[in-house]
Every structure is written in structure tokens, then in C-alpha cells.
Amino acid sequence: MEFSILKKLFHIAFFGLLFASCEKDIDIDIPPAESQIVVEGSIENGRPPIVLISTTRGFFEPTSPADIANSYISDASVFVNETELTAVCAADLPEELLPQFAELVGVPLEDLDDLPLCGYVGQDIIGEFNTSYKLRVEVDNQTITSATHIPNPVVPDSSYFRLWANSPRYGYVFTRFSDPDTMNNAYRVFTKRIGPNTNDNPIDDIYYAPLGSTFLDEFFNGTSLEVGFQRGQPFNSSRPVDNGDEAGFFELGDRFVFKFCAISEPGYQFYRTFEQQLGTNGSPFAAPNNVITNIDGGLGVWAGYSCVYDTIFATP
């Protein structure tokens, strides 16, 4: 959302400082902190719930894929509306189910080999509009709970690619939608480049949320508006297409899916502060704040989404 302009201000406005500043690596002695349970869960209309359970890690602990995979817990008991979810580990799945699992857990297929995660999937539950879902997790002699709901859908009038700022090739996705006249409607968007395309750009295995993907209707309640978004890309991506001039842009010839979702209010609070932290890390002008969680007894999020998918071919 364009209010990320304020983040941009803090990032570049005081160039004088950055011009004269120097940066160096340092060693900091941080005492080990108590480990906490982290829940990353979501349920979407027409799909089963998916929950990942992990623990917090110290920064300077080993970070090999095996170490990180080990911080995910596979022996918890997870319930949604008191129906138990099934623990599913990538290492145990047949190959034909991996792409679906990858999309469910939000890890690219190619990474699943090296980062064999376990997640909890609700095989008997399918998300429905305007329905509440309670989460209960039993792990390590602790009980962790949360609640969310899937809001009513908001369907955009239209979504399309548009070239940006006189560029002959690059642009953003724009969507025009009408916000319902009720208070506190929250949204989150995702993009996924798919094939076939005419420009050899790599396709995405999973959906990525661009920065500024999460927003609330506090300034446009009940009105129609048109908003633009960048292309979502993997965190710390090393793909050339995600760095340099093309970062955040779609290109003419791309085919991509634009996923427009209404999100529950607790989910909005989590992802808003999550993006705020991402956007301000490294800035001296922002107060360091923890991401707001709706997990009782732990950290993380249990979010409900109602989503609409639109496949777009980028033409001028």
C-alpha cells in the first residue's frame, strides 16, 4: 500500500547521514533466551487448514538447513475446531504430492529437499466463508490456543498489469475493488509468476506477498479505489530477477496469478507489524517492536483468508 511511502521517507530522506556513515560487522554477546513455541497457521476458503509449529532460535546458533528443519516440531497434537490435524512431513510424502505440500507450507519445491519440514494438515476440514476456526496445540506439556475466522469475500472489479514510469518493459499489478461499508476490512495480496511466458522469467512455485501487501480500509471505508502492488519475491532471494533493476517488477510477457484476499483482523495485525519490522530493520528512526501475535501462549499467527485468484498476462 502506498503508505509504505512513509517507510521510504525514513529510508532515504536523511541521505546526509548515510552519505557520511560507515558500517561494520561487530560481535555482540547476547545471552541465550528462553525458547518459545511459534505457530504459523492459516485457513483459506475452499482449502484445508495448514499449521507449522516451530521454536524460536538464538541468532548465533548454527543455521544449516538441517538445524533449521530441526526447529520444526513434528510430534505436537494440533486441533482445529477440535478436529485433529494430521502431521505430514515432506520426507515421507510421495513425489507427486510435494508441489501441493510446498504451496501449502510456503516453501519452494526445490528447497523442500534440503529443508524437510513437517506441517499439520486438516484433511477433513475445508474453509468456508464467514466461519470461525479455533486452534488448539498440545506440545511440550503446554497448551497453546488461538482463534480466527474467514471473512466474506471481496472480489475485485478488475486486475491488470500496467507499465510503470515510462519503462518500456516493466510494471506493476493494479487492482480496482470496492470496499464494503463495514469497519475494519483488512486485505492481503500475493503474486505468483506462472508459465508459459514469452520472456524466460523463472516461474514461482508458491505465492509471495510483496511488501505493502497488508492493509486496512481505515482511509477508504466504503469507497472504490485502484491500488498498485509490486511483484512478490522470496525473502533474501539470490535470483537475478529479484535483484537489480527488475526487483519487484513484472515484465511484459509474464503470466502471473494475482491472489487478492480479505484477511481476519488478528491476521492483519500480525502481518502489518511483520511487514513493518521487515521494512524498518536497519533504520535508526523506527522503534524496535515485536510483531503482534494472536497466539495465546506462544508467538506467530493463526490467520483466516478469503481469496480470489486472477490470472493475468502482462501486455502493454
Added chain:
Amino acid sequence: MLFGIKAQETASIYGVVTDSISGVTLPGATVFIPNANKGLATDLEGRFDIGLKPGNYEVRFSYAGYNPTTLNISLEAGENEALDIQLSNITLKQVEIRAFVSDYTSGTAMSRNKLDMETIKLLPAFLGEVDLLKTIQLLPGVQAAGEGNAGFYVRGGGPDQNLILFDDAVVYNASHLLGFFSVFNSDAIEGVELYKGGMPAEYGERLASVIDVKQRKGSKENFQGRGGIGVISSRLTLEGPLVKDKASFIVSGRRTYIDALITPFINEESDFGGSQYFFYDLNGRLDWELGKGSSLYISGYFGDDAFDFDSPQTEFKTNVSWGNRIISAGYQRVFNEDVLLNINGSFTKYNFGFSGSQDEFLLQVNSAITDYRFKPQLSFKIGKHLLKTGFSYTFHDISPNNSSAVQGETIFDLGEQQQFYSHEGAFYLSDEFDLTDVWKVEAGLRVSAFAHTGPFTRYIVDENGSKQDTIRYGSGEAIADYIGWEPRFSTSYRFSEKASVKVSFTQNYQYIHLANLSPLALPTDVWLPSTEIVQPQLGRQYAVGYFRLFDGGNIEASVEAYYKEMENLIEYKENTQPSDGVDNNEDNLLTFGRGESYGIEFFVKKNFGKTTGWVGYTLSRTERQFDEINAGQWYPATFDRTHDISVVAAHRLTDKWTLSGTFVFGTGRAITLPVSGYFVENTLVYNYSERNSFRMRDYHRLDLSATYSTSETKTITDKVTGEIIEKRKRIQSQWVFSIYNVYNRLNPYFYYFDNQGQAANGTFQVQAKQVSLFPILPAITWNFQF
């Protein structure tokens, strides 16, 4: 202290000490009477008044850089002798002044420092720019907030708890470019008085300190000018008589050219290409002697900072600007040596504006604070009591963070513009008197009051920030009001003319507050008045100190301990975003708490001789407790600094060369760091620890400078007599060579954690990083006077 008459002292001497050529008054000049064992320093207007028993006296007048004068006077009972003292500037001779006793030990004044510009100008300056506020930060109990930070902290108080006065008008943001420079052009300033505690009843409005800055009066004798050309900015001051010996003017201007200097170095293609920044100051003053002891002045300050960014790559443009507009006028009447009337009225406006646009989206945010102020004061003597009474009234018009945004044809509904109107006033009475020959007391009471009135729209919000109700108040309608009693007390007991102990107590209320989102003070910080949600801040300070003179008054030393408790401090609630204030009342975003500060300050100062300077050391602690922050636990304030050391020295090497240096050391700033992390959507999320539980590395820095003064006279042959004579040059000049951060220490500005790579491919790692601002920075400045 202006007036001081004891029992049985029925005579006095009073007057003004001035420069014999320019007529400019000399604040802080020493007046000493050895056989009465009395002395004091002239006030900021160069005035003195000393009570004496009838008799014969030798009175010595001296001032750094001037030839001393001694007068022999004879006083009879009831005689009050007016003295007009003119001191001549030392030209070719070395400074070798000895003077004795000021009111350092004899007055009740404690927790107070007076600085004159002559001292300030000798010290090495950041990029060659002499700076008043930077020098104040070298005194014990006053802590610089650090590079790139506009605020400063006095005895553990926040940056909004310092009242900065410029010719009696309030200055809300006294910094250019994030605190690198203050708004005070050193050529236009007479001097400054800092009150850290033991605040007299005539001052209030802020909890931590008062910084009273006075602009110089123009010369009533002849037309003069001075200025300088430096690395970052240049300045020019012109002054002179409008009516000789009666009226004078002074005008000063300063502008930076950082934009012109830096633009060639910024790659147009880079993120910063298309950036522009500049600031300017303009100040002036008119003084008029009306006769019969009356005088009038009008003073003004205008200054702005502006930053522009116009990205060549994207359509992103931004403009950020902030500035002060200040006008102050005053009337003074000296009825007789017993009665003095001062009346001042002023107008202050500080505003901040931001606009950012990208393609068809435009966002604008503006905030402003405007004050109209009136302050009369009467000082008079009844018997052995020196009484001061007066009142002050200020009308505040505050509009914090008003925003508007459009996207093409869509106008975002950002609610009504916020506006807060309020009235602040105080009445005070203080009495200064001698209980005995060696025991002096100053007691006072200040009663302050504050009212928030309409028109105003109050939004009632729930805990999630959603609006529940709206209340509209009409024009002038009372919304909230407060009254506060502020007793003041200080006393000094003199063991001898060399040593004394002093004790003080100050209670004060603060009705105007600064809310800042980040740990650093920024021009985006918002001033807010007290409302029905924001209570006035309350502070109580207890201080005790021991003061000693050595070497006949050449060396002043003191040890002072203080304890402060503060209530109703304000902070934004955790996770507040700038946009949360839109279509809302800014004070709905705040949470309230308390604070505690205590410390001990050591100070040794050498006043005269070839080498002068001071050493200050403060050991202190300042903490905060807010129920809604840090889970209600006490935490160190951002500016808590356990050890703070300043060493300042100036040495006159030869007639032409003066060397000076400052060394500062401070315990590292308290910061909040993440203690663990977790992954969501394959992205690392930081889990932060208790607030301010880490310390950055210590800060220390050495600055050196060398000043070369060209000869003030030149040798010429008199055309008539053929004699070779020395004639004063029309233009006097100095070259100042300075080095900031001589040993190039990379002091930490802030820390953050950078992460690279991805978990899946084994490249993920987290690295702690330190950002520093200024490495070694040499500078040259050329100063001139004519």
C-alpha cells in the same frame, strides 16, 4: 544576581560594564572589592549592583581579553553610586588576568552555568561551526544525545524538558539537520545561562532545564561587522547605531551550501541522486534607549531547513522542511536602584511539513505549534529582601500531524484536521535574602495553570483504536484544566569566602509535551498540549552541592548531587505507526508512566591564565516505568549514561596562536536488540528483548583546533610627521583549523541485525552491524571582523 543589599549596608555601587570601543556590554565580567570581601559577575546585560557599608573601597573590574580597571571610591551612608565602566580590549599583549571571587560561593545559585561567546568560540567546533548548544553539552549534567540526534538531556530529563529561550521567546526546535548545528548563529549571541536545577520561581514550563540565550545588542557607537566562511556554511553579521548612543541594530545571516558541495559527489543513478538539502538563519535586534532608565528592544529569528528528493529512476519525490519564526519585544525600566520592571511579549511559530508523491499518489503531513506570549516582571527591594514577582501567559495553537492524501481522483478520508488550543499561565513571587552574614536563602512560589479549550473534536476510541464516539467542543469551551503549585527553595551557607554548601528543591509542572516515535529526536516529533487524556508532567528535584574556590578564585570546583522524580511522562504505545494518528486524536496513541534520575556531578574550571578550561564528570542513572511498555518493568531511558566525562582546554600559545581541544567520553547508549528469531513464510522475524537492555559501545572522541589571529594593527608611516605608527587594521581576521574526531573512532550511531541468504540452501546467516556517522573530519574556517 543583580541586587544584593544586606542589613547595615546603606550604600551601594551599581552600573554597567562595556567594551570601550564598541560600547557592547560585557556579561560575566568580574567586579571585586577586596576589603569588603565581596564580588560578583555582571549579568547577561553587563549590569552589576553591590551593597556596601559606608567607607572607602578599591573596586576591581576585569574580563577575559580586556585590560582590568581599578577604581577608588568613597561611599557615605545612603549613597548609591552609579559607575559606568569601560574596559579596553587587549590587543598585542598576552592575557594575564587574575581576578577574584565571583558569586560562585557567595550566591545561592547552584546547578547553574553561564557561558559567554568568547569562551565558546575558542573551542574546536564540528566542521568549523562554533555552536552554543554543542558547548552546553560539554557541561556536567548535560548530555549530548549523540551524533545525528537533535536533542540533549539534562540530568536524565527528556529532550522536550528543556526550555530554550531566545530573547525571552520560546524556541521549539533548536536544531538544523538532526542536531548537527543549532539554530543560534554564534556571531549574534551574547551569552547563555543554563539552569539545571534550583530553578528560580520566575522560570518554569519545563521539568529539566532552562537555557536562556540572549542575542547581542548592536553597537551604539559605530558600524561594525563580522562573519566567517566555513566548509559547510557562511555567515555575516552587521551592526551599528541608528541614533548614536541611543539606538542600535544588529542583523545576522547564515546559510549552508551542503547541497552545492555534495551534489557533485552523488551518483545521479544511485538511490540518493536527486537529493538537495539546505538551511539558513536570519536574526536581528533593535535596541532603543528611551531615557530615564527606559529601554526597548525588538528581536527576531527566522530559519528553515529544507530537504528535497526527486528520484531520477522512479517517479518518487519528497520534500521535507521545518523552521522557526520568532519575534520578541521587550520594555525595561529601571526606576531606581531598587526597582526594575521588565515586560516582554513574543510570538513563536515552529512548523514541519512533509510531502511525498509517487505517480498519482500524493501524501502531505504538516504539524505546527504557535505561541503568543506575554511576561511582565517586577524586581524590587524591601529592607533586606530582594523580591521578584510577575506572571506569564501563553496561548498555544498546536496542530500535530495533519495529513492529506490523494491517489488520482480518489481523495482519502483522513478525518478532520486536528487542532489544539490552550492557555498556559503562571504567577510567581520569590524572595532572596540573607538570614545571617553567611547564610543566604532564596524561596519562591510559582503557581501555574493550564486549560485546553475548544474548538476541538474528541474521538473516543476502543482499545483497538476503532472510533466509538465523537464529541465536539465549541469555541472557547473548557475541556480540561489544571492548576499546579511549584514551590522553589534554595539556600547557601558560606564557610569562608572560598567555600560554601548549597541545597535546593524545585517542583515544576510541564504542560506541553513532545511525543516521539523513534528513540532519536527528529523534526517529525510532535508537540502536544495537556488534555483530558494527557496529564501535566510533574517533576521534583532535590540537589545538594559543595562549592570551592582555589588560587584566589582562578579555579572553581564543585560537587553536586541530585535526585529527581518525574510523573506523567509520555510515550507512544508500542507498535504505533505514523498513520495511526490519522482521523484520530494524537493523544489517543499515547501511554503514560514515570521516571527517576539521580547522579553526582564533579566540575573543575580554570578561568584565567594562558591555559583555561574545565573538566566535568557525571555519574548518573535515569530510568522509566510505563505499565504498557516493557511489560510494566523499569527500564533504562534511552539516554541513560552511567559515565559522562568532558575535558575542555584552551591554551594561548602566542599572541597569534591559540590551541584548544575537547575530549568527551560517555557510556554507550541503551538500545533494544532482538534476543531470538523465528521463521514465518520463510522470513526471519526478530523477537526483541526487554527495552533498552543492551548497551552500545562507549562513545569517545577528541577534537582539536588551532586558531590563528592575524595581526590587529599594521605599521604605516604618518604622512605628516613621517613617524612610523601602529594603526588598527580595518579588518581583523582569524583562521581556524579544526579536526573533529582526531583519532577517527567509529562511534556507534546504532546497531542492527542484518540477515543474508536463505535457510533452505544453507546460506542463511545473521550478522550484527554497527553504523557510525563521522570519521575524522578536518575543516578550515575564516572569520573576520570590521
